[in-house]
Amino acid sequence: QSTGTRNPATTPTHCPYCALQCGMNLTPVEGGTVEVSDRADFPVNRGALCGKGRTAAAVLAPGARLTSPLVRSGDGALVPAGWDEALDRIARNLERTRARYGADALGVFGGGGLTNEKAYALGKFARVVLGTSQIDYNGRFCMSSAAAAGTRAFGLDRGLPFPLEDIPRTGCVILVGSNPAETMPPSLRYFTELRENGGTLIVVDPRRTKTAEQADLHLAPRPGTDLALALGMLHLVVAEGRVDEAYVEERTSGWEEARAAAMAHWPEHVERITGVSVPELREAVRLFCAPEAAMVLTARGPEQQAKGTDTVGAWINLCLATGRAGRPRSGYGCLTGQGNGQGGREHGQKADQLPGYRKLTDPAARRHVAEVWGVDPDSLPGPGRSAYELLDALGTDIRSLLVMGSNPVVSAPRAAHVEGRLRSLDFLAVCDVVLSETAELADVVLPVTQWAEETGTTTNLEGRVLLRRRAITPPEGVRGDLDVLHGLAGRLGVEKGFPVDPEEVFEELRRASAGGPADYSGIDYRRLARENGVFWPCPAPPADGTGATPHPGTPRLFLDRFATDDGRARFAPVAHRPSAEEPDDAYPVLLTTGRVVAQYQSGAQTRRVAELNAAAPGPFVELHPRLAARLGAAEGDPLAVVSRRGRAVAPARITTAIRPDTVFMPFHWPGEGRANTLTNPALDPASRMPEFKVCAVRVEVAR
Numbered sequence: 001q002s003t004g005t006r007n008p009a010t011t012p013t014h015c016p017y018c019a020l021q022c023g024m025n026l027t028p029v030e031g032g033t034v035e036v037s038d039r040a041d042f043p044v045n046r047g048a049l050c051g052k053g054r055t056a057a058a059v060l061a062p063g064a065r066l067t068s069p070l071v072r073s074g075d076g077a078l079v080p081a082g083w084d085e086a087l088d089r090i091a092r093n094l095e096r097t098r099a100r101y102g103a104d105a106l107g108v109f110g111g112g113g114l115t116n117e118k119a120y121a122l123g124k125f126a127r128v129v130l131g132t133s134q135i136d137y138n139g140r141f142c143m144s145s146a147a148a149a150g151t152r153a154f155g156l157d158r159g160l161p162f163p164l165e166d167i168p169r170t171g172c173v174i175l176v177g178s179n180p181a182e183t184m185p186p187s188l189r190y191f192t193e194l195r196e197n198g199g200t201l202i203v204v205d206p207r208r209t210k211t212a213e214q215a216d217l218h219l220a221p222r223p224g225t226d227l228a229l230a231l232g233m234l235h236l237v238v239a240e241g242r243v244d245e246a247y248v249e250e251r252t253s254g255w256e257e258a259r260a261a262a263m264a265h266w267p268e269h270v271e272r273i274t275g276v277s278v279p280e281l282r283e284a285v286r287l288f289c290a291p292e293a294a295m296v297l298t299a300r301g302p303e304q305q306a307k308g309t310d311t312v313g314a315w316i317n318l319c320l321a322t323g324r325a326g327r328p329r330s331g332y333g334c335l336t337g338q339g340n341g342q343g344g345r346e347h348g349q350k351a352d353q354l355p356g357y358r359k360l361t362d363p364a365a366r367r368h369v370a371e372v373w374g375v376d377p378d379s380l381p382g383p384g385r386s387a388y389e390l391l392d393a394l395g396t397d398i399r400s401l402l403v404m405g406s407n408p409v410v411s412a413p414r415a416a417h418v419e420g421r422l423r424s425l426d427f428l429a430v431c432d433v434v435l436s437e438t439a440e441l442a443d444v445v446l447p448v449t450q451w452a453e454e455t456g457t458t459t460n461l462e463g464r465v466l467l468r469r470r471a472i473t474p475p476e477g478v479r480g481d482l483d484v485l486h487g488l489a490g491r492l493g494v495e496k497g498f499p500v501d502p503e504e505v506f507e508e509l510r511r512a513s514a515g516g517p518a519d520y521s522g523i524d525y526r527r528l529a530r531e532n533g534v535f536w537p538c539p540a541p542p543a544d545g546t547g548a549t550p551h552p553g554t555p556r557l558f559l560d561r562f563a564t565d566d567g568r569a570r571f572a573p574v575a576h577r578p579s580a581e582e583p584d585d586a587y588p589v590l591l592t593t594g595r596v597v598a599q600y601q602s603g604a605q606t607r608r609v610a611e612l613n614a615a616a617p618g619p620f621v622e623l624h625p626r627l628a629a630r631l632g633a634a635e636g637d638p639l640a641v642v643s644r645r646g647r648a649v650a651p652a653r654i655t656t657a658i659r660p661d662t663v664f665m666p667f668h669w670p671g672e673g674r675a676n677t678l679t680n681p682a683l684d685p686a687s688r689m690p691e692f693k694v695c696a697v698r699v700e701v702a703r
């Protein structure tokens with residue numbers, strides 16, 4: 001196999017991992033990989049990288065990744081095969097399933113790490129080539145509740161409607177269920193600078209995380225009760241006369257209903273639900289309301305709940321009542337997690353959406369996109385199942401599945417069940433860089449290129465569209481995801497419309513997104529190569545406007561009006577409700593899950609990096625000394641954590657940084673310590689987000 005062609009120049013590009021999309025420089029080195037170095041000109045991270053970014057080159061090494069297609073042989077083993085044989089086998093099986101069961105028996109499962117071009121091409125492939133409605137992606141598990149709540153309130157979802165650089169210039173930030181010290185460490189400087197500038201940081205988290213340790217105030221509610229916490233704060237805002245009446249009157253609708261809902265949540269009642277005391281609530285309200293500008297930023301804590309949309313909605317209500325949203329240095333934002341978590345949800349791999357963040361059910365949107373695609377709008381399928389529902393239908397309604405850039409065996413809720421559904425498929429094809437736990441189950445595995453070996457765009461958590469440049473050529477035997485879709489489309493009778501050149505795909509994406517909520521039509525590769533990213537929406541100048549000035553992009557949204565029909569932000573009249581699974585005699589403890597700094601998502605890449613593995617070699621169960629004493633558990637003892645869905649075993653890590661009624665497990669590992677064996681797939685009715693962040697478990701020492 002090839003070790004890659006040397007590229008003499010250092011290439012400025014971006015990290016393959018999280019949504020910060022840190023800038024970095026890559027220089028080709030012996031062994032087919034690159035040397036990662038600081039790139040100080042990119043404003044988001046100003047040269048800083050976390051351990052994952054610094055070691056990202058390790059997964060490029062030929063020994064760490066797949067370099068040949070694999071097909072399932074007669075004796076059940078995965079064996080190397082040529083590309084034609086592998087693609088032929090996938091096309092043949094997809095055709096067979098479609099002929100026997102219909103197009104909706106074909107499923108497609110994408111990923112929030114795919115570039116905009118790949119996400120776009122995958123959605124088009126599902127709807128135009130396969131004709132299936134059954135496409136969704138793992139971003140549904142990431143931020144879909146924030147997206148639903150943001151759309152409901154503001155008429156538009158862009159993770160952060162302002163750039164990160166606004167954080168140090170505001171007066172107070174409430175970080176809800178977010179731990180950037182571990183998930184995106186270079187972003188922590190924004191919060192440090194906030195405090196250096198005299199601002200205050202409030203962290204809402206059941207655990208005293210590394211981020212919470214830096215806060216002026218840490219509120220540690222019982223998992224699944226932060227909706228009540230936000231309502232309690234709003235109650236106090238009203239009771240203490242802190243509502244921005246003029247703003248509410250001029251810029252919002254629905255206040256009376258939201259106000260009534262909040263007033264039903266007395267602080268003492270909220271204290272009983274959340275465990276956060278009334279004085280703590282009052283202090284949080286005082287800190288949040290005192291400055292002229294303030295923000296609420298949410299992440300997976302409030303979002304990954306069966307009431308995630310309403311939980312985020314409650315925090316948005318707090319922002320609206322205090323006149324924060326749509327004002328300078330203020331507002332609500334979501335810290336998206338995956339590398340292209342933002343762009344990945346805008347271009348058509350989501351079950352209910354078309355490119356440009358258009359609704360699949362909107363006749364005008366269907367007409368526009370169908371015209372770009374050269375198909376009849378009536379031929380486009382309607383919305384399909386959400387991610388967990390799609391996975392749950394494998395082997396029954398869905399018989400064949402194509403997975404691109406996702407590892408649901410580790411990352412899906414109720415993972416043992418999902419693994420069983422994947423095993424029950426008639427046919428499974430997986431495109432990935434490494435032999436992930438999901439790829440191990442496949443009938444055909446296609447080895448694809450990765451970040452440093454391909455050019456493409458991503459959109460970071462600020463809505464900043466970026467160019468990730470190719471720095472080295474990939475090893476022989478590896479092809480791009482766009483080549484895969486091109487090869488499969490041709491074999492399935494669609495010869496045109498699936499180019500392998502990412503710039504050509506982006507040019508089509510620009511046209512497909514034109515006029516939509518996420519309008520990229522004024523952005524092109526040349527511009528991205530010149531500028532350090534462009535914020536969408538960025539419409540193209542009018543076609544006849546010779547000499548028209550290019551649109552500058554939109555770093556800050558909603559300053560004049562919200563994206564609703566009447567320009568007003570909408571309050572949501574939300575009320576607290578229990579989690580789908582509350583503790584009882586059989587399962588008396590709460591489980592919450594999350595990440596550690598040295599691993600990323602399902603760990604498929606980072607578990608293959610020696611330095612990261614040494615820092616975070618395996619799962620653990622974090623528990624309070626009081627709970628440990630009750631169980632008779634000592635540090636390092638193997639603990640069995642049992643939920644209604646299964647059992648996971650991992651060593652005890654005893655700390656006062658967690659509530660005594662709660663245990664925490666990180667979710668990056670497969671096997672015996674797989675946290676997602678335990679998690680609850682109860683879905684949020686609006687976003688279809690599973691309730692990863694809270695379920696009831698029993699904990700015992702596994703002797």
Ligand code: SF4
Binds near residue numbers: 019
């Ligand atoms: Fe990469 Fe995220 Fe780490 Fe930055 S913070 S280096 S984008 S993993």
